[in-house]
Amino acid sequence: MRILAIALIAFTEAVRDRILYSLLAFALAMIGSSTVLVSLSVGAEGKIVKDLGLGAISLVGILIAVFIGVGLVSREIERRTIYTVMARPTRRSELILGKFCGLGLTLLINVAIMALGLLGLARLLEGRWSPELLPAILLAFVELLLLTAAAILFSAFTTPTLSAIFTLSVFVIGRLIGDLQTFAEQFGGVGLRVLVTGLSYTFPNLSRFNIAEASVHGVQLGAGYVLLTLLYGVAYLVLFLAAAMAIFARRDLK
Amino acid sequence: MLAIRTEGLCKDYRSGFWARRTRVLHALDLTVEAGETFGYLGPNGAGKTTTVKILVGLVHASAGRAWLLGKDVRDPEVRAAVGFLPESPSFYDYLTGEEFLTYAARLAGLPRRLAREQIRGLLEVVSLSGARRLQLRKYSKGMLQRIGLAQALLGDPGLVILDEPMSGLDPIGRKEVRDIMLRLRAEGRTVFFSSHIIPDVEMICDRVGILLGGRLARVGRLDELLGTEVESVEVTAVGLPASTVEELGALSLVPPLTQGERTLFRLRGELDVDKVLRRVLESGGRVASVAPQKRSLEELFLAEVRAGTQR
Numbered sequence: 001m002r003i004l005a006i007a008l009i010a011f012t013e014a015v016r017d018r019i020l021y022s023l024l025a026f027a028l029a030m031i032g033s034s035t036v037l038v039s040l041s042v043g044a045e046g047k048i049v050k051d052l053g054l055g056a057i058s059l060v061g062i063l064i065a066v067f068i069g070v071g072l073v074s075r076e077i078e079r080r081t082i083y084t085v086m087a088r089p090t091r092r093s094e095l096i097l098g099k100f101c102g103l104g105l106t107l108l109i110n111v112a113i114m115a116l117g118l119l120g121l122a123r124l125l126e127g128r129w130s131p132e133l134l135p136a137i138l139l140a141f142v143e144l145l146l147l148t149a150a151a152i153l154f155s156a157f158t159t160p161t162l163s164a165i166f167t168l169s170v171f172v173i174g175r176l177i178g179d180l181q182t183f184a185e186q187f188g189g190v191g192l193r194v195l196v197t198g199l200s201y202t203f204p205n206l207s208r209f210n211i212a213e214a215s216v217h218g219v220q221l222g223a224g225y226v227l228l229t230l231l232y233g234v235a236y237l238v239l240f241l242a243a244a245m246a247i248f249a250r251r252d253l254k
Numbered sequence: 255m256l257a258i259r260t261e262g263l264c265k266d267y268r269s270g271f272w273a274r275r276t277r278v279l280h281a282l283d284l285t286v287e288a289g290e291t292f293g294y295l296g297p298n299g300a301g302k303t304t305t306v307k308i309l310v311g312l313v314h315a316s317a318g319r320a321w322l323l324g325k326d327v328r329d330p331e332v333r334a335a336v337g338f339l340p341e342s343p344s345f346y347d348y349l350t351g352e353e354f355l356t357y358a359a360r361l362a363g364l365p366r367r368l369a370r371e372q373i374r375g376l377l378e379v380v381s382l383s384g385a386r387r388l389q390l391r392k393y394s395k396g397m398l399q400r401i402g403l404a405q406a407l408l409g410d411p412g413l414v415i416l417d418e419p420m421s422g423l424d425p426i427g428r429k430e431v432r433d434i435m436l437r438l439r440a441e442g443r444t445v446f447f448s449s450h451i452i453p454d455v456e457m458i459c460d461r462v463g464i465l466l467g468g469r470l471a472r473v474g475r476l477d478e479l480l481g482t483e484v485e486s487v488e489v490t491a492v493g494l495p496a497s498t499v500e501e502l503g504a505l506s507l508v509p510p511l512t513q514g515e516r517t518l519f520r521l522r523g524e525l526d527v528d529k530v531l532r533r534v535l536e537s538g539g540r541v542a543s544v545a546p547q548k549r550s551l552e553e554l555f556l557a558e559v560r561a562g563t564q565r
Binding site for chain 2: 001002004005006009012013016079080081083084085086087088089090091250252253254
């Protein structure tokens with residue numbers, strides 16, 4: 001009940017934030033403008049639109065998750081609105097979960113709008129629906145939830161600016177970790193291998209969630225891969241949220 | 255039953271590059287009886303807000319313990335029976351007064367129908383029924399304070415904790431808030447409020463505590479702290495000749511204050527009062543008023559602050 005109330009307020013706040021509409025408009029414009037490139041590539045029209053579209057969903061989703069996510073907790077403290085929330089029988093963990101669910105809902109609606117735009121455009125070009133894009137969209141959404149959890153974790157103990165830097169670092173390292181591992185195995189010395197192994201245990205391997213290329217080119221990764229990646233994402237998400245709750249529970253709301 | 259109890263409550267804050275520890279609250283032992291209106295008085299930076307924040311679970315105590323209505327403040331459920339108004343409250347700008355109260359009611363765990371009834375009633379109490387559909391960003395400071403009081407009273411709490419409820423308000427706003435507090439007192443609720451506006455404390459409270467530098471300097475009933483003895487008597491006389499004013503000025507504790515026809519004398523005791531009254535009448539003047547003066551809370555407070563500075 002309390003988590004739901006906090007989530008709905010977080011959602012309302014995000015919806016009233018102009019940055020959300022700018023980003024959404026940017027994504028839809030990006031998907032729409034991809035049709036311009038279609039004329040340059042005979043025979044691969046659909047693929048270009050899908051490729052760019054999935055990229056836009058991911059990029060805009062990440063911007064929403066990071067820039068709204070880092071302010072969820074810290075802005076409440078900064079504006080002192082948190083006092084009346086926490087002076088109720090609210091548990092600190094309920095605030096974290098409520099905020100996460102609120103932004104999760106915002107992302108869900110935004111991803112759904114962008115995905116519908118993309119699928120509709122692809123249908124116009126190819127004359128058929130493209131259900132093969134759905135696993136890629138699903139995993140992109142889970143990646144966004146994971147980054148939201150990371151943003152909330154960092155904002156539970158530091159400033160919004162540092163939280164944004166840390167969350168973007170998680171994204172960059174997470175996306176590169178797979179390539180880094182390959183590079184270290186083939187060319188690196190012992191030091192680099194130990195470092196990369198350490199990083200791979202600490203940061204989630206986000207390249208697992210990026211299956212846009214495979215989906216666009218019709219490569220079937222299988223339900224097993226999608227399910228396993230989903231579980232992998234949920235495990236990290238739970239870990240991040242648990243850490244955020246533990247840190248936030250100890251924090252003084254001065 | 256005790257509404258509030260603290261035992262050896264301490265709070266340290268860390269600040270600066272080396273995270274140096276500063277103690278802002280020193281072993282605070284405090285009790286507030288149920289049904290009492292307790293004024294928590296102290297200059298800025300005395301530790302009043304820190305105490306309040308520990309009580310409502312916003313800040314963790316570094317040492318010691320605190321209980322509200324017999325339950326440890328670390329248990330979030332204790333706050334179900336407690337209302338809280340923070341200092342200079344700030345709420346969600348884009349919500350209307352009614353939406354905000356609905357949110358607060360949900361957080362308090364009130365059933366929907368009861369919440370609706372209470373919100374309607376409380377908006378009446380704080381005279382904001384007409385502004386219930388207005389966004390909070392359009393509220394004046396006084397209106398924000400009143401909607402804050404309304405949210406604090408949701409759930410019909412037996413204990414209400416208010417942090418500087420009158421601070422920053424104009425005289426009308428202060429009176430409105432004071433009237434609501436008097437109403438709470440009449441309803442038998444426990445009211446604990448911090449303030450540095452002494453006349454308000456003196457007007458409303460059963461008991462006061464004076465906090466100085468994180469330590470409780472004095473605590474007790476107002477009559478115990480201020481005493482019942484008359485400290486001086488103020489006599490106002492009209493139409494006195496200058497020679498009489500000069501003559502009686504020797505008896506006045508402070509130089510007589512003359513404004514037009516009126517002259518005010520502050521006298522030590524009854525004997526001097528008799529003398530002055532007799533001379534006023536003999537010299538053809540008139541007595542306008544005789545007002546016994548007791549020690550004020552302000553005088554006690556300032557004396558404590560001075561003593562605290564010397565210590």
